[in-house]
Amino acid sequence: MDTPQRPLYAPGALAPLLRPRSIAIVGASDRPGSLGARALANLAGYEGAVFPVSERLSEIAGRRCYPRLSALPEAPDCVVLAIPAAAIETVLAECAAAGARAAVVFASGYAELQTAEGLAAQSALSRIAREADMRLVGPNTTGFANLVTGAHCGFAEFPHGYRPSRGAVAIVSQSGAMGLGLSQAAEHGVSISHVLTAGNSADVDVADFLAALAVEPEVRAVALAFEGVASPERLEEAARAVVAAGKPVAAIKLGRSAAGAAAARWHTASDTGDAARWSDLFARCGIVEVTDLGRLIETAAFLAKGADLPRPTAAPAIAILSSSGGMGILAADAATRHGIATPQPSDGTARALAAHLPAFGSPRNPCDATAQATSNPESLVRCADALLADPRFDALVLPWGKAWVSPCFDALSEVAASHGKPLCLVWMSQWLEGPGAVEAERLEQVSVFRSLDGCMAALRARTLRRD
Amino acid sequence: MDTPQRPLYAPGALAPLLRPRSIAIVGASDRPGSLGARALANLAGYEGAVFPVSERLSEIAGRRCYPRLSALPEAPDCVVLAIPAAAIETVLAECAAAGARAAVVFASGYAELQTAEGLAAQSALSRIAREADMRLVGPNTTGFANLVTGAHCGFAEFPHGYRPSRGAVAIVSQSGAMGLGLSQAAEHGVSISHVLTAGNSADVDVADFLAALAVEPEVRAVALAFEGVASPERLEEAARAVVAAGKPVAAIKLGRSAAGAAAARWHTASDTGDAARWSDLFARCGIVEVTDLGRLIETAAFLAKGADLPRPTAAPAIAILSSSGGMGILAADAATRHGIATPQPSDGTARALAAHLPAFGSPRNPCDATAQATSNPESLVRCADALLADPRFDALVLPWGKAWVSPCFDALSEVAASHGKPLCLVWMSQWLEGPGAVEAERLEQVSVFRSLDGCMAALRARTLRRD
Numbered sequence: 001m002d003t004p005q006r007p008l009y010a011p012g013a014l015a016p017l018l019r020p021r022s023i024a025i026v027g028a029s030d031r032p033g034s035l036g037a038r039a040l041a042n043l044a045g046y047e048g049a050v051f052p053v054s055e056r057l058s059e060i061a062g063r064r065c066y067p068r069l070s071a072l073p074e075a076p077d078c079v080v081l082a083i084p085a086a087a088i089e090t091v092l093a094e095c096a097a098a099g100a101r102a103a104v105v106f107a108s109g110y111a112e113l114q115t116a117e118g119l120a121a122q123s124a125l126s127r128i129a130r131e132a133d134m135r136l137v138g139p140n141t142t143g144f145a146n147l148v149t150g151a152h153c154g155f156a157e158f159p160h161g162y163r164p165s166r167g168a169v170a171i172v173s174q175s176g177a178m179g180l181g182l183s184q185a186a187e188h189g190v191s192i193s194h195v196l197t198a199g200n201s202a203d204v205d206v207a208d209f210l211a212a213l214a215v216e217p218e219v220r221a222v223a224l225a226f227e228g229v230a231s232p233e234r235l236e237e238a239a240r241a242v243v244a245a246g247k248p249v250a251a252i253k254l255g256r257s258a259a260g261a262a263a264a265r266w267h268t269a270s271d272t273g274d275a276a277r278w279s280d281l282f283a284r285c286g287i288v289e290v291t292d293l294g295r296l297i298e299t300a301a302f303l304a305k306g307a308d309l310p311r312p313t314a315a316p317a318i319a320i321l322s323s324s325g326g327m328g329i330l331a332a333d334a335a336t337r338h339g340i341a342t343p344q345p346s347d348g349t350a351r352a353l354a355a356h357l358p359a360f361g362s363p364r365n366p367c368d369a370t371a372q373a374t375s376n377p378e379s380l381v382r383c384a385d386a387l388l389a390d391p392r393f394d395a396l397v398l399p400w401g402k403a404w405v406s407p408c409f410d411a412l413s414e415v416a417a418s419h420g421k422p423l424c425l426v427w428m429s430q431w432l433e434g435p436g437a438v439e440a441e442r443l444e445q446v447s448v449f450r451s452l453d454g455c456m457a458a459l460r461a462r463t464l465r466r467d
Numbered sequence: 468m469d470t471p472q473r474p475l476y477a478p479g480a481l482a483p484l485l486r487p488r489s490i491a492i493v494g495a496s497d498r499p500g501s502l503g504a505r506a507l508a509n510l511a512g513y514e515g516a517v518f519p520v521s522e523r524l525s526e527i528a529g530r531r532c533y534p535r536l537s538a539l540p541e542a543p544d545c546v547v548l549a550i551p552a553a554a555i556e557t558v559l560a561e562c563a564a565a566g567a568r569a570a571v572v573f574a575s576g577y578a579e580l581q582t583a584e585g586l587a588a589q590s591a592l593s594r595i596a597r598e599a600d601m602r603l604v605g606p607n608t609t610g611f612a613n614l615v616t617g618a619h620c621g622f623a624e625f626p627h628g629y630r631p632s633r634g635a636v637a638i639v640s641q642s643g644a645m646g647l648g649l650s651q652a653a654e655h656g657v658s659i660s661h662v663l664t665a666g667n668s669a670d671v672d673v674a675d676f677l678a679a680l681a682v683e684p685e686v687r688a689v690a691l692a693f694e695g696v697a698s699p700e701r702l703e704e705a706a707r708a709v710v711a712a713g714k715p716v717a718a719i720k721l722g723r724s725a726a727g728a729a730a731a732r733w734h735t736a737s738d739t740g741d742a743a744r745w746s747d748l749f750a751r752c753g754i755v756e757v758t759d760l761g762r763l764i765e766t767a768a769f770l771a772k773g774a775d776l777p778r779p780t781a782a783p784a785i786a787i788l789s790s791s792g793g794m795g796i797l798a799a800d801a802a803t804r805h806g807i808a809t810p811q812p813s814d815g816t817a818r819a820l821a822a823h824l825p826a827f828g829s830p831r832n833p834c835d836a837t838a839q840a841t842s843n844p845e846s847l848v849r850c851a852d853a854l855l856a857d858p859r860f861d862a863l864v865l866p867w868g869k870a871w872v873s874p875c876f877d878a879l880s881e882v883a884a885s886h887g888k889p890l891c892l893v894w895m896s897q898w899l900e901g902p903g904a905v906e907a908e909r910l911e912q913v914s915v916f917r918s919l920d921g922c923m924a925a926l927r928a929r930t931l932r933r934d
Contacts, residue, residue, distance in 0.1 A: 033842070108825075108827040108837070109826065109827050112792075112827060113826075113827060140827075142838070157869075173793070174793065175791055175792065175793025175794070176791075176838075177790065177791030177792075177793060177794065177838065177868040177869065178791060178793040178794060178797075178868065178895075180868065180869055181791075181794075181868040181869055181895050181896040181897060182897055183897075184869070184870055184896045184897045184898035184901060185897035185898070187870075187897075187898040187901055188897075188898070188899065190897070225793070227793065227796060252797075254793055254796040254797055254800065255796050255799075255800065256800045256803075257799055257800045257802075257803030257804070258803070259799035259800070259802065259803055259809045260796045260797070260799040260800035260803065261796075262799075263792065263795050263796045263799050263829075263831075263833045263835075264792075264796050266792070266829045266831060266835065291800070291801075291804070291920075292918050292919065292920050293794075293797055293895055293918075293919065294895075294897070294917060294918045297897050323644065324642055324643075324644030324645060324648075325579075325642060325644075325730070325731075325733070326640070326641065326642025326644060326645040326692070326694065326721055327642070327644060327645060327648075327760075328730050329694060329721040329722050329727045329728075329730045329731050330719075330721055330727070330760055332722075332724055332726035332727040332729075332730050333721065333722065333723045333724045333726070333727035333758070334758075335724075335726065336723075336724030336725070336726050336727065337724070337758070342726045358575075359576065359580070360575040360576050360579060360580060360607075362730075362733045364730075364733060366730045368730075368733065370575070371609070371643075371644065375500070401644040401645065401647065401648040402624070402644065402647055402648055402651070403651055403654075428645075428648045428760060428761075429647075429648040429651045430648060430649055430650075430651045430652035430654075430655075430657070430761070430764050431651035431652070431654040431655070431900075432655065432899040432900050432917070433898075433899050433900040434651060434654055450761060450899070451759050451760075451761045452759065452760065453758075453759050
């Protein structure tokens with residue numbers, strides 16, 4: 001853990017990590033499954049210069065190898081150290097000597113051992129980086145990825161060739177495994193721009209990564225997961241900077257419990273701090289806190305899609321529209337649990353609804369469009385339009401009972417955009433990634449949740465934001 | 468809603484519904500998408516006699532049609548009425564005259580309208596059924612399915628040809644859409660035996676369906692969702708019968724809030740009753756209550772897989788094993804939230820763990836097997852074995868960070884079985900149905916959850932059961 005006293009790195013200081021012009025890989029390998037081979041393969045979509053460094057090989061997969069860092073044709077922006085811990089200190093010094101501006105260390109066996117030797121070894125790495133003004137990510141990290149540019153300095157298995165669409169979420173995580181698990185939401189259509197994992201944070205930590213995202217244009221919101229940081233003040237400063245840049249943040253704090261905090265000390269040698277103080281800090285900065293990991297990405301994606309929408313200042317009132325009466329009832333129950341009102345529509349809205357519903361539908365709130373909405377999807381769009389037009393409602397929640405691609409999807413997104421209010425589609429089918437899941441997620445103005453509680457918590461948190 | 472006074476139907480009384488020897492479909496059709504066509508197509512895998520009834524057609528898809536019920540070669544066990552509301556009363560009387568023992572009415576426009584006419588129309592149907600001692604499902608229902616026999620008397624789109632594997636969950640739901648949405652969990656490997664939806668419950672209600680499952684051999688646990696019943700006493704009797712038969716029940720009660728209760732009156736004319744009294748009733752019967760729909764099926768599947776395992780009588784203590792330190796920390800946090808202890812392993816267990824872990828792993832609880840568990844899956848099995856063997860732990864929770872099929876899956880299931888303790892694999896990857904999801908769900912002795920909170924709540928509920 002580096003010194004808590006140093007200031008937050010300016011966003012530009014992390015450019016050699018997030019937007020490197022060149023990447024060298026020490027320990028580049030052709031052995032399938034090795035970290036060196038995986039790290040090299042992960043750069044397939046990167047357009048900058050790649051310099052594999054190998055004492056043994058002259059070429060890997062068509063890329064020319066260099067025997068050592070000092071033999072590179074130019075000073076590398078970022079060096080990935082895919083080598084055992086025993087060689088790290090020497091090679092990190094060589095990075096500095098070669099003029100590298102950043103380095104990434106995968107190896108474990110440092111501060112997380114909680115031994116004097118482990119701490120001393122990590123301090124030595126910090127010192128080398130600090131004295132060379134070279135940014136260091138790790139040790140004990142899987143690396144990080146800018147999925148916009150393809151600059152993936154790590155060995156985690158992101159889908160090759162993945163590129164985010166508009167309105168992307170950046171993931172910042174101390175834990176590499178958690179960063180990877182979260183980023184796999186991309187498989188059902190969530191747009192992910194960065195996966196920045198910090199590991200032991202001997203130099204760069206999650207606060208620095210967070211602050212750097214303020215100037216990354218593709219990022220619309222951030223999902224943050226961490227155990228502890230050297231300086232809560234630095235994290236607060238970073239959070240304020242990124243929120244002020246119009247990029248909302250959802251966060252999960254690991255180690256809130258005594259049992260979890262003890263485990264965190266064994267994991268990354270982090271002092272997790274007092275949970276209540278962290279919650280206060282989040283509230284001060286306008287960070288939306290979640291405790292269930294599964295809700296982190298969907299909450300961040302919701303914040304991304306709603307980043308430009310006006311926010312109510314009091315507890316919100318919502319309309320509920322469903323093709324299933326039962327799911328409408330559950331949604332009303334969930335709203336109540338989260339302090340969200342579900343008032344009845346105005347007389348005018350009720351008349352508009354009645355015009356689009358069958359006689360056995362319910363032109364109320366919750367509005368039951370009945371199973372007829374399946375055969376007549378346009379009626380669902382007209383009802384959504386009527387409910388969103390009613391000033392009594394701040395948002396529309398649409399429990400989605402069956403996995404299917406509705407022909408009304410695009411129209412729902414357009415209707416939501418035209419009213420400037422969130423439309424939340426809650427995927428109630430237990431076919432969690434069945435037909436329609438990706439299509440719904442990709443709608444520009446529709447947010448997808450996989451639980452009513454997650455949806456209501458996000459709607460509530462969005463409106464209670466203090467800033 | 469039928470009279471609250473009548474006794475619960477004996478399980479055998481529902482045999483014409485759940486195990487009919489023959490099914491007639493009035494309104495059978497060859498028009499794609501029509502209810503009559505969908506109901507007929509849903510009987511593709513049913514081995515009993517099928518009698519399509521159509522005034523217009525002499526044959527549909529190779530099946531001989533009959534012009535009217537009185538023309539059938541034998542009295543049908545069950546008649547499906549896929550016809551408009553206007554004709555229902557007349558045809559239901561014809562069902563009785565033809566000697567049918569059960570009928571299913573899809574049509575809407577009855578008690579859920581909350582008009583005198585709607586209530587009277589529904590009462591008329593109840594009376595016809597009662598006087599003929601003919602069981603009636605509906606009106607305002609999508610029907611129901613026995614997926615074991617293929618007897619699907621409804622128009623909902625279950626996967627054709629689906630058959631449950633061992634240890635199946637039966638779904639009982641008032642709402643048809645909800646029953647379908649829940650049953651789609653079969654798409655990621657959950658074994659579903661029945662989807663029994665009751666609609667307006669003019670005669671048969673969720674209590675009768677629940678009781679009937681006590682004698683269905685393929686059912687290992689029940690997932691129950693309902694708004695209200697005519698008689699809570701009948702539901703309690705049914706719940707006691709099915710639980711006494713060794714089939715645990717997980718339930719979600721719709722309309723717990725005032726807003727939800729009002730919506731329920733508009734949906735199926737149900738009086739939802741007082742939420743706290745329902746919770747008391749569930750506790751008395753040993754029903755595990757959930758409030759988040761997404762947790763209903765995974766909780767029921769967990770109860771199914773653990774139906775034969777001994778249950779601790781005090782709050783449980785669990786071991787946590789993960790290949791990601793961060794996810795172990797989150798699991799410890801979640802356990803604490805649910806009043807579940809995470810004690811340290813015995814010295815002997817810690818030594819056994821250390822023998823299977825790399826130096827930077829953590830032979831503690833949570834046990835961090837590190838990313839090495841990916842390249843050496845056997846180490847994960849050995850650690851699971853050591854933790855489950857330790858009498859300090861009632862169960863093992865395994866947060867699973869990345870979507871992948873581990874070669875150790877079968878061995879994990881065997882280890883759990885050998886110790887007679889639950890092993891819960893919590894799918895933390897946001898690739899919710901990615902590689903490994905189906906394979907994990909199909910493990911005989913491994914329960915899959917998609918959130919730590921859902922897992923901990925189920926573990927806690929299982930052990931606090933009062934009976």
